[in-house]
Amino acid sequence: MSHKEIIRKYYSKLGKFDSDIKKIENNNELHLVLNDPNKLHDFCKFLKQDFDLRLLTIICCDERKLNHGFKIRHVFGSDADDFFLFVTIFIDESHPHFPSLYDVFPSSILYEREINDMFGLIAKGNPNIKPLILHDFPNNVFPLRKDFNLNDDVKRNLKQFEFTPITGEGVCEIPVGPIHAGIIEPGHFRFSVLGETIINLETRLGYTHKGIEKLAESMSINDVVFLSERISGDESIANSVAFCQAIEKIAKLTISQKAKQIRLLFAELERIYNHFGTLGGILADVGFPYGASRLNILKEQIMQLNERLSGSRILFGVNQIGGVKISITDEMLIDIHFVLDDAFQIFEKIFDHLKSNPSVMDRLRNTGIIEKQLARDRGLVGISSRCIGIETDARQTHPYGYYPSINLKQKTLRETMEHQVELQKRIGDVLSRFMSRVDDLRQSKAIIDSITTLKDDGLSMSMNDELIPYSSGLGYAESHRGETLHWVMIGEDNSIFRYKIRTASFSNWPVIEHAVLNNIVADFPVINKSFDFSYSGNDL
Amino acid sequence: MKKSDKTNHLIDISFKSAAIKDPLKMDDTVAANYRGYVILDPDKDFVLKDETGKILENSCPTHAITFQNDGSNLKIHLDNGKCILCGNCQVKSPELIKITNKFNLAKKRRDDLIETFSMSVPFGKTYDELGQELKSKINKIFGRSLTIREIDAGSCNGCEIEINALNNSVYDIERFGITFVASPRHADILLVTGPASKNMERALKIAYDSTPNPKIVIAVGACACSGGIFGNNYATTGGIDNIVPVNVYIPGCPPRPQALLYGILMAINKI
Incomplete structure (x- = not known):
């Protein structure tokens, strides 16, 4: 099947959302622009149930100069066809919120955390918006926004990262890293153990963030x-x-x-x-x-x-x-x-x-x-x-x-x-x-x-x-x-x-x-x- | 046009009518194998070795060729003022010495007659020789193993691949008495890679402070030396030496195991 046929196959099934979306084709990519960000959640639910697509990534882009807002592209892929679906929503700077997809695609939690870090847009409903990549970074500075300069010297304040506390009789915590015993890259692992057995692990990465x-x-x-x-x-x-x-x-x-x-x-x-x-x-x-x-x-x-x-x-x-x-x-x-x-x-x-x-x-x-x-x-x-x-x-x-x-x-x-x-x-x-x-x-x-x-x-x-x-x-x-x-x-x-x-x-x-x-x-x-x-x- | 044709024609006729050719014009060309100007013109993959230099020096009857070896540089001097164009040297080393049929030999100053060819000594030591040298030095200085703690301060993991390669059975750095240890508290040397990301700055400082004195810091890779392609931006610090003092820099992206060993040897020589 050619890319065009695949795209037509998927697009023809989008009947009930027809009035809300704008369609752009690009090779094996189909871009759908949702007029109303609030419909994103329902739309993605539909994508998962009817198309069996998986969430590949969420791309945020600061297009305030072009379109007066941030554009968030949710990229979906199919395991069966050579096809990528981009679902795009606009976010206005004055309302830096967008709906989280954590209950439809749990993997979105990660991408939403990343966007929160780098763009300062908050995913409404995301249960975990701890900083992901940036350490000790001020709350009002967002590196991937266009008004941030690459060489800006950001003053960092040492903050204690809040690991989820695991408590109970006999539960011990083992902090490991960021410098590990072997010749490997840095990252922090916080183990909670009961005897020898690991009952919880929380990772904190971002140590090698180079911008x-x-x-x-x-x-x-x-x-x-x-x-x-x-x-x-x-x-x-x-x-x-x-x-x-x-x-x-x-x-x-x-x-x-x-x-x-x-x-x-x-x-x-x-x-x-x-x-x-x-x-x-x-x-x-x-x-x-x-x-x-x-x-x-x-x-x-x-x-x-x-x-x-x-x-x-x-x-x-x-x-x-x-x-x-x-x-x-x-x-x-x-x-x-x-x-x-x-x-x-x-x-x-x-x-x-x-x-x-x-x-x-x-x-x-x-x-x-x-x-x-x-x-x-x-x-x-x-x-x-x-x-x-x-x-x-x-x-x-x-x-x-x-x-x-x-x-x-x-x-x-x-x-x-x-x-x-x-x-x-x-x-x-x-x-x-x-x-x-x-x-x-x-x-x-x-x-x-x-x-x-x-x-x-x-x-x-x-x-x-x-x-x-x-x-x-x-x-x-x-x-x-x-x-x-x-x-x-x-x-x-x-x-x-x-x-x-x-x-x-x-x-x-x-x-x-x-x-x-x-x-x-x-x-x-x-x-x-x-x-x-x-x-x-x-x-x- | 017509006029000039006519004149040419006239000249032609005059030449044809000449009985004897101009004798001077006949002898104007220089034979291709005439021994005229000796130059030092090495072939593309010519490597000047100690022995070649000595052979050349001895081959010259008038001692026009002198050879110097000061350890890091090999030099051949050719004094055209002494050369009698015997061609001996070309026979001994045709890859370096070329005798041309040119005759524009004259120079205004005596020194200009001396031509020099120099070549820095190719790094001839093998990994094994380097390692043995290192081993004897470590024995002399420490009387025990040299211990290294590797710290990744934001590298792309290319340098880690090469440092790991030091430990595989091919390079096997441990046979020279060098061990990678798990803690900076056990280490003599810190081997630091990466452009020193800001997120690793604190950890690197703590690791440096925990390393007992005397300690050596080696910056591994272009990133660690200068920030490399990542430079100095909001997330990187532009080189390890912006955070901790560095004793030896090993450039490369990434430096190969031999280069790492050479860097470690240099660090030991600094003690």
């Missing part, structure tokens, strides 16, 4: 590619691809087949080296250093391959708007296949070893379980949702780049059945996430294997003339953590008016608070590692 979204507004489009690579160092390809695709969508630029192939190759290499690292990390956290060491050697091998191919061990500087900067020659492709064949041969041996090792499997099984309903409510993406059998994969639902051209070997009926049985075993514990990652690795290998010849049609297209001011586009990519969304609105003179980033880490982080419940404190590291969220990608 990326605001910073992008002061940079040229080409420079923002470098910024997008540094949203989260290990997702550099996924994030820069998502950003480049957003701009290419706005510019209506079709990039060359070769550039698409190269982006895909690097994206899959990134997925592979990170999954090797995460699997190694999980094994280190359950006290199985042999497996961890072996897997980290594989990770190092892929990183050295990355360096040979791109000049950067973590693949910085590959993408640019309109294509790629780094070419892959036939010899390099042979190098990729050679290194991967070798690495996966070793990997399968290690994996066999792990499966037959009860001390490892026992620690992984039934640890950190999440429920299916929770995964749906919280809008989990990537490994976190696949571990409970919900298949969300931007490469399949919203095929981008070279992915539609990939023809993987058709599974036989028997293999499909076996896969289904395997999926039934996924109960959302650490082992399921471990197995999902292994699946992902094998799939990445198969995708790279399917590329045997490189197209020969140039690396990069130059962007012709100026982009239309205030046009917008949604770019998306599947990082190794899950679906990544980048929404860009262009300002005057090819500047960036608003850059909204929603990484998989942001939508997935809260699930950790649920996954650790009823587990022992000692299992927290392995549960945390099995999700492998990025702190930097969350805090921006």
Whole structure:
């Protein structure tokens, strides 16, 4: 089905709201503007019940200069169709309130908190409007408003963050962080424990907030590619691809087949080296250093391959708007296949070893379980949702780049059945996430294997003339953590008016608070590692 | 037009009628292999090594070539005033020495006849050699392990990937007597990454204060050195040294494990 047909299919069902909405189409995006913000709640309820859409993100944008108000776009996506629905409402500055969707889409709580922090708009009804990203920030300063200057020196007053008090006989509190014992990013975890068992966990993140979204507004489009690579160092390809695709969508630029192939190759290499690292990390956290060491050697091998191919061990500087900067020659492709064949041969041996090792499997099984309903409510993406059998994969639902051209070997009926049985075993514990990652690795290998010849049609297209001011586009990519969304609105003179980033880490982080419940404190590291969220990608 | 054609024609005729060519004009060209002007023109991937320099120096009968090695720089001086154009040196090192057939050798000052080629010493030490050097220094100074506490002050996690790589079996930093510890209270060195986000400022200060004296702070990555791409904005402080004193800066985005080890070695040398 073409994008137009999909959009018509959805739009035709909106009959009873016809008088209230205005429709704008943009590629695979359907923008609906609600005249009355108060109808948002009913409308979204209808969307959930009749369309089975999930809330992807909520984008706020300060358009006071253009439209005399703030615009809030609720972005919905479907698991079945390549389609994004934007529901837009206007908020007047004099009434900085908008209806909360927490009872329809519980995941909205997070986005509404973010908007409260960055724009000072209050979601009416949201049960939790504690500060999310900004620490010790004054109540009347909102960084993403246009009247706030990037370099403003904001005087911070030390405030005590109010954690929800958990009291009772024998309940102890364990504060952890922001500086952790290992070599990882900063974040604060407040455990409430009864004996060894965790009965509550509250996370406080935002420690690595660097003002990326605001910073992008002061940079040229080409420079923002470098910024997008540094949203989260290990997702550099996924994030820069998502950003480049957003701009290419706005510019209506079709990039060359070769550039698409190269982006895909690097994206899959990134997925592979990170999954090797995460699997190694999980094994280190359950006290199985042999497996961890072996897997980290594989990770190092892929990183050295990355360096040979791109000049950067973590693949910085590959993408640019309109294509790629780094070419892959036939010899390099042979190098990729050679290194991967070798690495996966070793990997399968290690994996066999792990499966037959009860001390490892026992620690992984039934640890950190999440429920299916929770995964749906919280809008989990990537490994976190696949571990409970919900298949969300931007490469399949919203095929981008070279992915539609990939023809993987058709599974036989028997293999499909076996896969289904395997999926039934996924109960959302650490082992399921471990197995999902292994699946992902094998799939990445198969995708790279399917590329045997490189197209020969140039690396990069130059962007012709100026982009239309205030046009917008949604770019998306599947990082190794899950679906990544980048929404860009262009300002005057090819500047960036608003850059909204929603990484998989942001939508997935809260699930950790649920996954650790009823587990022992000692299992927290392995549960945390099995999700492998990025702190930097969350805090921006 | 017609007039000039006519004149040309006339000249042509006059040449044809000449019996002998002008002898001076015949000898005007210089043979391609004439040994005229010796220049130092290295090939694209030429690397000047200690031994090559010495061979060149010895190959010259008039000592026109001198070689210098002051540790960080290798220099070849060629004094065209002494050169007798024997071509020995070109035979020894055709990658560096080129003999052209040019003859514009004259110079107004004697010193100008001396040509110099210099090359900074490529960093020749391998990861292992660096590590062994570090190990012996750590033994001498501490008599025990060197302990490092890593602090992420807002990095994008690229630097963390490389610091973690130091601990994998390929780089295995622990064999040189370096351990990453869980608390700043156990640490000799703080390895700090990130542009120092404002939200981490307080935590970084507390960690610095809890580290026992004497302590070394190493800023890792472009962000930690200067704020990097994030610079100095409402959420970042523009470099670690705006919060705590920094002893060694390791630039790079991110610096590779070898670069990290070299930085740590430099920090030890500072003690």
